[in-house]
Amino acid sequence: MTKRQHALHELLVSERAYASDLARIREVHIPLALAELAVFSDGFCDQLEFALGSLVDGGVGQDCVGELFLRIIPDLEKPYQLYITKHSGALQHLHNLTQTSSLQAYLSHTQSVASSMSHAWDLASLLIKPVQRLLKYPLLLHAIIDETPDSHPDKGNLRQARTMMEEVVRKVNEVRRRAEIIKDVLKSKKKPGAVALSVNLGKLKDKIPPVNEDSEAGQVERMSRELKRIELFAQLFTKNIVDWARSMNKFIGALRTWSIGFGKVIGLSPEQGSKAFEAFLEVVERELMPLCVDLEAIIHERVLREIVYLLKTMNQPYKLLEPMTEQEPLYYHLLSLNVSAKSRPPQALLAASTTYLALRAQLAAELPTYLALLHQGLSISIKRLAYIQTLFWKDVKDKWGELWEMLRVDGELNAGHEETVIVWRSRWMDVNEVFASLNINQSRKIYQEPGPTGSSGTSVHPNLAKMEYPLPQVGRKQSSNMVMERPTHGRNKSGSITSFFKGDKNRGDRVQGSSPVPNLPEPDSRYMSHSNRDQWVTKPAKYSMATCTRFYRKRVIRAFIPSYRSMSMMEKTVCFSVEM
Template identity: 25%
Template sequence: RCAEQLQGRTQSWDLGSLLIKPVQRVLKYPLLLKELSSITPPDDLDHENLITATIEIQKVADHINEIKRRKDIVERIVGDKKKTEMNVVKAHRIRQVTGLAAEATQDTIFDTLYQKFEDQQELARQLARDIQTWVRQVKDNFDNLLEFATSLEEVYSSFGGVRVRSMNQIKEFTKLASNFRMVISRELDTMIYAYTYAKIEGFLAVFENPTQVINKRGQKLLDYDRVRGIKARGDIPDKTLQESADMYVSINAQLVEELPLLFNLTRQYFDIIVGDLAMVQTRFYEMTCREWNKLMQHLRQDPNDNRDNSSFDAIIANYQREMNNHVQPLIDDIMPLNKEQWKMILANRGTMMDLGGTTDDDHSKVTTPSQNDDFSNSRSQGYSESSNNNNNNNNLAEPAFECVVIHDYLEPSMEALSVRKGDVIQVWVEDEDEQGLQGAWLYASISVGHSEHFGWVPSQFCRRL
């Protein structure tokens, strides 16, 4: 509005000229006061005050000129990218070795600021790497969930395998896993880039111009050290070299003055980035919980169940209730195709003698060839269940042969024997696998401390001694 009002009223002044006038006026005050003091008699009461005012206003003018000079130097540096910091370091080493430069100038204040300058950038880069790791882990979890759901659906829908009443629930679970992998993962990528990656890129961009000024300071520091070395020898440096050394003083002073201001702003900037990241994670987990709740509402038999589930005991009780209502019927509905083989597996585990169930006490027993009647009858072909070494007719009194384990076999099932590479085991019985391959499985034992452990081991994991 001011520029519009000026049009037609004057051809001498524009808005820029008017705005710069106060700055120019300050620089004219020293001349005015000097003239006043020169024409004021020394015995006048104002003469001493005029001298003091002249000195002080000259300091103000010098300060303004120095700041202006620094700004002009920095503006020229920002656009100058010809020399690299590596070339500066090499040149400095050459000059020091040849004696053309004095010992490097040490500025502890600047060194401290520069270390903080580098630390802030590395902090932002590390945050970006941590975010990438978190996103990758989330996607890996979604991939594993989808793979599990797909495998689960294949198992329960395969012909001749296991029959289950409700395939719809398994299909809903697979649909949820696929939605997590595609929709929510894509939404997470969008939010992460918009609210964190873009801001981190902007954060690092703030440091680009100061980095150029710092590099230029390093270049001018070489000339500053050269000037010191020349003066130390009693010589006078040339004008160009002296001006370059003076530029170092100006640049260094500007950096020491403005870097703390930069750190204060970048610290606020970084707090904003962290706050946005927390917001993204909150939204993401809210979406995840919302999708899970949709599935739970679909699977829950009583959708109007509003009981308090906040306490630890309530969570356990709800878990047990859900297991009894949903999982146990599915387990009870499993029908093995080969019941005789199923019985034999249960017998080998030593946990059940029939399909009637298990008890906690059964799980604490250690199965040996002499303790399991079903195993002795179906696998040992008439071997006596007694382990008395004095009975020569007892074929299980001694193992058939020994093997050394060549690969780790760490199977958590009850009927398996977990062994590690290098273990020596005693083999009691060789058994066939489901394809009828003889000797594919070995019923073996291994001594651990004062106890003996028995179980099945694949023959390909062992070498006979």
């Protein structure tokens, strides 16, 4: 057997032994472990036997191992990368298991079984097999290439396969190293990559070059902004959900308060009740209020809890983004240094740059999937909230519909809120007319202030026009009854205000150039202190027209209405009302 044949057989034999170890792990130790790698290794053994051609018993043709590797390498990278990345965590979990008697008995049994079938001593030595196998593929290909003549048709494929396998190993090792850095960052409570440099970090941040949106750094920066936007939306969405649920509860509570107050207004009491009102109140208290309480519980259980969980998952991306942002100035500072054999950068600066690159690469690889899952989770929460709201409003509509059917009279149809408004207005039309007729609801003026020209066309308030009061018979012959008329006002040449009543023409007292003072009747004995009314009526005005008018009206009414003190408050108000 030539050296080349020996190298090819070594590849086949070692692959069969590796597949046997993977099967042993699944059969003896962990039944569900290494499923993808075990299936891949079994299939690769079968294809490798066929690719060796006449070098194996029953084979035909020349060997084409290089062509086989070129075909399987794209399918080989993903399962090995996933396993090797999680290998260290699996070993640590295995060592951290509580050493109970049952666990120790199980490990002892599996170790004895495994040692009788292979050279592996324990489970940990078996779990390291895939890591060792991936690193061995480039070495096996290198040995085959060294013994393959240049005239062999598969030598070019072998060289290309070795280059691709070395790249796969490099990528897997890079992912593993990056995973270890990420693990340390997530577990560490201190800020990673603390570098003792004499350089001002503030100045370094100012020297960071603009980021290209298509580069890895630009993609991570854009995705970090998207992550913050999603977090802000989720927080605001959660607040709005809580406020809406509480507002529904408060609204129904306010409706109950209004209902009770409305019943008092219309005069309902325990002795004199209304079946329709009791049915209305029962719908509010026993149907709608419990429905709102259930609404808050359902929203909390089916919507808010899931959104809070989504927000908690953002902690790990933020733990990676924060140190990456802090290490970024150090990375660009390292790029700007003049490095030579004599002036090497500080080791701490190299470590900080390595950490930055590892964090950035990890975020660039995982953030797109994470953001897509966040959007999907929020979409599910929004749809679930819409479904809950739909059921809530349907239940509310059904409750009011049942009340409507119970209170409906002949000729009324459940045609929506427009018909409801029309029906209620028609039922309360009489009440509206009574309320509309009250003076307190009138917008017209009760009393019109007389104009400065003293025109006689001004109307008198109806209540005043209908009032007739008997005047006392003192001294002169007077009419037994006298209708009180509106005063008219004018000004004399000196600017004094003169006022008079249309009364007895025989009374002819005058003052300086003014119109004759009216012949006023003698006041009642209770108002003898007002005997100087002539001077009071005609003395010059010291106040505004409105002030004099109110003062004059008050004196005249008291003088002409002997029963003033016995009048009711409403009658006094009507007599003294002056529209300003």
